[in-house]
Amino acid sequence: xxxxxxxxxxxxxxxxxxxxxxxxxxxxxxxxxxxxxxxxxxxxxxxxxxxxxxxxxxxxxxxxxxxxxxxxxxxxxxxxxxxxxxxxxxxxxxxxxxxxxxxxxxxxxxxxxxxxxxxxxxxxxxxxxxxxxxx
Amino acid sequence: xxxxxxxxxxxxxxxxxxxxxxxxxxxxxxxxxxxxxxxxxxxxxxxxxxxxxxxxxxxxxxxxxxxxxxxxxxxxxxxxxxxxxxxxxxxxxxxxxxxxxxxxxxxxx
Amino acid sequence: xxxxxxxxxxxxxxxxxxxxxxxxxxxxxxxxxxxxxxxxxxxxxxxxxxxxxxxxxxxxxxxxxxxxxxxxxxxxxxxxxxxxxxxxxxxxxxxxxxxxxxxxxxxxxxxxxxxxxxxxxxxxxxxxxxxxxxxxxxxxxxxxxxxxxxxxxxxxxxxxxxxxxxxxxxxxxxxxxxxxxxxxxxxxxxxxxxxxxxxxxxxxxxxxxxxxxxxxxxxxxxxxxxxxxxxxxxxxxxxxxxxxxxxxxxxxxxxxxxxxxxxxxxxxxxxxxxxxxxxxxxxxxxxxxxxxxxxxxxxxxxxxxxxxxxxxxxxxxxxxxxxxxxxxxxxxxxxxxxxxxxxxxxxxxxxxxxxxxxxxxxxxxxxxxxxxxxxxxxxxxxxxxxxxxxxxxxxxxxxxxxxxxxxxxxxxxxxxxxxxxxxxxxxxxxxxxxxxxxxxxxxxxxxxxxxxxxxxxxxxxxxxxxxxxxxxxxxxxxxxxxxxxxxxxxxxxxxxxxxxxxxxxxxxxxxxxxxxxxxxxxxxxxxxxxxxxxxxxxxxx
Ligand SMILES: [Mn+2]
Ligand SMILES: [Mn+2]
Numbered sequence: 001x002x003x004x005x006x007x008x009x010x011x012x013x014x015x016x017x018x019x020x021x022x023x024x025x026x027x028x029x030x031x032x033x034x035x036x037x038x039x040x041x042x043x044x045x046x047x048x049x050x051x052x053x054x055x056x057x058x059x060x061x062x063x064x065x066x067x068x069x070x071x072x073x074x075x076x077x078x079x080x081x082x083x084x085x086x087x088x089x090x091x092x093x094x095x096x097x098x099x100x101x102x103x104x105x106x107x108x109x110x111x112x113x114x115x116x117x118x119x120x121x122x123x124x125x126x127x128x129x130x131x132x133x134x135x
Numbered sequence: 136x137x138x139x140x141x142x143x144x145x146x147x148x149x150x151x152x153x154x155x156x157x158x159x160x161x162x163x164x165x166x167x168x169x170x171x172x173x174x175x176x177x178x179x180x181x182x183x184x185x186x187x188x189x190x191x192x193x194x195x196x197x198x199x200x201x202x203x204x205x206x207x208x209x210x211x212x213x214x215x216x217x218x219x220x221x222x223x224x225x226x227x228x229x230x231x232x233x234x235x236x237x238x239x240x241x242x243x244x
Numbered sequence: 245x246x247x248x249x250x251x252x253x254x255x256x257x258x259x260x261x262x263x264x265x266x267x268x269x270x271x272x273x274x275x276x277x278x279x280x281x282x283x284x285x286x287x288x289x290x291x292x293x294x295x296x297x298x299x300x301x302x303x304x305x306x307x308x309x310x311x312x313x314x315x316x317x318x319x320x321x322x323x324x325x326x327x328x329x330x331x332x333x334x335x336x337x338x339x340x341x342x343x344x345x346x347x348x349x350x351x352x353x354x355x356x357x358x359x360x361x362x363x364x365x366x367x368x369x370x371x372x373x374x375x376x377x378x379x380x381x382x383x384x385x386x387x388x389x390x391x392x393x394x395x396x397x398x399x400x401x402x403x404x405x406x407x408x409x410x411x412x413x414x415x416x417x418x419x420x421x422x423x424x425x426x427x428x429x430x431x432x433x434x435x436x437x438x439x440x441x442x443x444x445x446x447x448x449x450x451x452x453x454x455x456x457x458x459x460x461x462x463x464x465x466x467x468x469x470x471x472x473x474x475x476x477x478x479x480x481x482x483x484x485x486x487x488x489x490x491x492x493x494x495x496x497x498x499x500x501x502x503x504x505x506x507x508x509x510x511x512x513x514x515x516x517x518x519x520x521x522x523x524x525x526x527x528x529x530x531x532x533x534x535x536x537x538x539x540x541x542x543x544x545x546x547x548x549x550x551x552x553x554x555x556x557x558x559x560x561x562x563x564x565x566x567x568x569x570x571x572x573x574x575x576x577x578x579x580x581x582x583x584x585x586x587x588x589x590x591x592x593x594x595x596x597x598x599x600x601x602x603x604x605x606x607x608x609x610x611x612x613x614x615x616x617x618x619x620x621x622x623x624x625x626x627x628x629x630x631x632x633x634x635x636x637x638x639x640x641x642x643x644x645x646x647x648x649x650x651x652x653x654x655x656x657x658x659x660x661x662x663x664x665x666x667x668x669x670x671x672x673x674x675x676x677x678x679x680x681x682x683x684x685x686x687x688x689x690x691x692x693x694x695x696x697x698x699x700x701x702x703x704x705x706x707x708x709x710x711x712x713x714x715x716x717x718x719x720x721x722x723x724x725x726x727x728x729x730x731x732x733x734x735x736x737x738x739x740x741x742x743x744x745x746x747x748x749x750x751x752x753x754x755x756x757x758x759x760x761x762x763x764x765x766x767x768x769x770x771x772x773x774x775x776x777x778x779x780x781x782x783x784x785x
Binding site: 049050051061074077078079080081082083084085086087088089090091092093095096097098099100101 | 155168170191194195196197198199200201202203204205206207209210211212213214215216
């Protein structure tokens with residue numbers, strides 16, 4: 001059990017509004033819809049300093065139909081921006097991974113911009129816990 | 136502030152034509168977020184790797200814009216569909232303007 | 245089943261326990277969570293094991309009389325004694341101790357002799373930690389014992405608290421395949437261990453995919469394995485199962501330390517797993533739990549049970565199966581002489597220390613259950629007294645043997661509750677708000693309705709503190725009525741309290757080792773008698 005944890009004052013958090021605003025700065029007034037993009041992260045972060053992020057987008061990655069960009073943002077860190085990845089048909093398949101910081105339990109968003117202008121989104125909650133028990 | 140940044144790439148030396156190659160990249164860098172304070176309570180200025188570009192035989196195959204929420208020692212992986220032999224060039228841009236570079240050759244047969 | 249039949253016919257005998265109507269050509273044998281119990285002990289199953297959401301009221305979340313009713317077990321029977329807490333102390337006096345690796349070896353050898361070339365003995369993790377000897381040898385004694393038992397594949401959880409380098413040595417010492425498909429290195433995200441192993445038994449190609457405890461770096465100190473990353477990693481399980489099938493596996497077994505509810509969810513989402521041998525949550529379920537086409541086996545803990553699952557596998561499909569969770573009734577089974585010698589040799593160097601009597605208990609001392617057991621209350625009292633605190637916190641570990649009323653308490657018994665590699669008993673000031681946050685956080689690790697967020701321990705135990713918990717509420721709203729028992733006053737969120745505890749996952753935690761402090765507490769009293777805890781009020785189930 002928990003106990004003995006060092007308690008830090010909670011940092012100022014970004015909000016859903018800030019993340020939405022950042023997303024709008026990237027995709028304008030287009031509305032992202034669920035589907036095609038899949039964000040995979042651990043259910044519980046084992047180290048808030050480095051949480052694995054994996055994004056795949058269902059796309060043939062041809063000249064006519066491919067993923068142009070994958071944007072990662074989060075709604076609970078001091079700022080919503082995490083990363084933007086710019087892809088092209090040369091990638092063959094839209095699959096990227098990275099690692100991010102998480103100061104608290106929050107939702108991470110992955111937004112995929114396609115060649116035809118459509119935008120897809122996936123969100124996942126990652127829990128940051130005090131930890132320390134076991135069977 | 137000068138940072139001892141070391142780029143590292145994990146990539147095979149050879150690939151089959153048409154193969155989807157996973158490119159694993161890593162650079163040692165503290166990614167100072169600008170959110171922290173030093174012992175005297177003074178804010179520590181932000182200094183991060185803010186951009187990354189990978190080219191193959193001179194053509195861009197992948198690019199990333201990075202922010203302070205990215206972890207220290209930025210780790211990024213992506214795929215490239217291999218059609219020919221050639222040279223990968225990787226470049227990471229620091230907030231202070233420094234560009235760190237690495238190169239990997241690959242034979243496709 | 246055959247066991248209840250055997251018991252119905254009279255006394256429990258070795259032959260009766262081994263009675264089994266075989267089927268097919270594959271026999272899986274599963275032991276898990278032995279927690280370093282080399283010799284027979286008492287172990288009381290939980291009286292409180294609440295299931296949340298879809299897990300409410302279904303195995304293993306059914307206890308006491310409801311459990312007996314569900315499985316058609318007669319009150320007062322040997323099975324009631326083995327599988328439930330009903331009438332525990334009285335039945336323990338009647339039926340005696342359970343476990344002991346020499347008894348386990350007798351059963352394993354007998355089944356191997358009955359089914360030559362068809363058996364596969366797998367160990368599911370947490371067997372190399374939990375005793376004085378295991379702590380002193382850093383798992384080495386148990387590795388030697390399990391090697392002598394002939395374990396043919398394993399995975400880990402608590403073993404990681406010996407550090408990554410020691411884990412690698414222990415794998416060598418065990419001398420059997422170690423599988424853990426969900427563990428990657430933190431640098432390049434590559435498999436840190438072999439994800440699965442292929443076997444052939446009874447003409448069937450068997451793949452055993454390993455799943456180490458997903459929350460090892462959260463539930464235990466992360467600094468002990470800084471280069472390893474865990475997680476449930478459902479996508480990787482799927483990938484390894486598919487790879488094993490592609491390699492020709494006719495039977496795919498997940499040797500899992502996920503915990504039962506996580507395994508139940510995983511089995512419903514990942515196709516192609518025939519059998520999950522489930523560990524970590526210490527559930528002893530007398531029947532296989534089918535989820536779709538997957539059979540889940542939960543084999544209890546502390547060497548108290550051996551699972552036998554016979555499978556008729558044809559054309560890559562399980563056509564028929566038969567199962568028995570065999571209780572290892574120590575008094576009914578002849579010790580295997582070879583293993584008895586091994587166990588004696590392993591305990592010999594520590595004989596004088598572990599057999600030292602420090603006191604006696606007049607009441608039943610047990611731990612397992614969602615909330616404070618009497619062993620926990622004893623530890624919580626010791627923490628308050630020895631560290632001059634107002635409140636104490638003790639981890640909700642599911643391991644730790646039981647002592648009957650009237651039994652001596654030896655150093656062996658104290659270490660069976662406390663033998664960890666980060667034993668410092670700290671003392672620190674905490675605000676009332678922080679104390680509530682800790683209880684809320686741990687409660688969510690136990691009662692989150694999504695099993696993938698459950699860590700499979702029990703609730704943090706508290707001393708000097710009363711509280712109410714509504715397990716059905718979301719995180720942040722479960723805990724209320726926090727009361728400082730010393731004064732009877734409500735806990736003030738902004739006030740500061742002196743809190744003692746142990747098993748902190750933070751590096752650099754300071755304090756005397758908890759086992760020394762518990763020993764001193766018992767020595768001073770000579771006789772302890774801890775009543776059932778009544779200061780935690782549970783609702784919402
Ligand atoms: Mn265990
Ligand atoms: Mn465990």
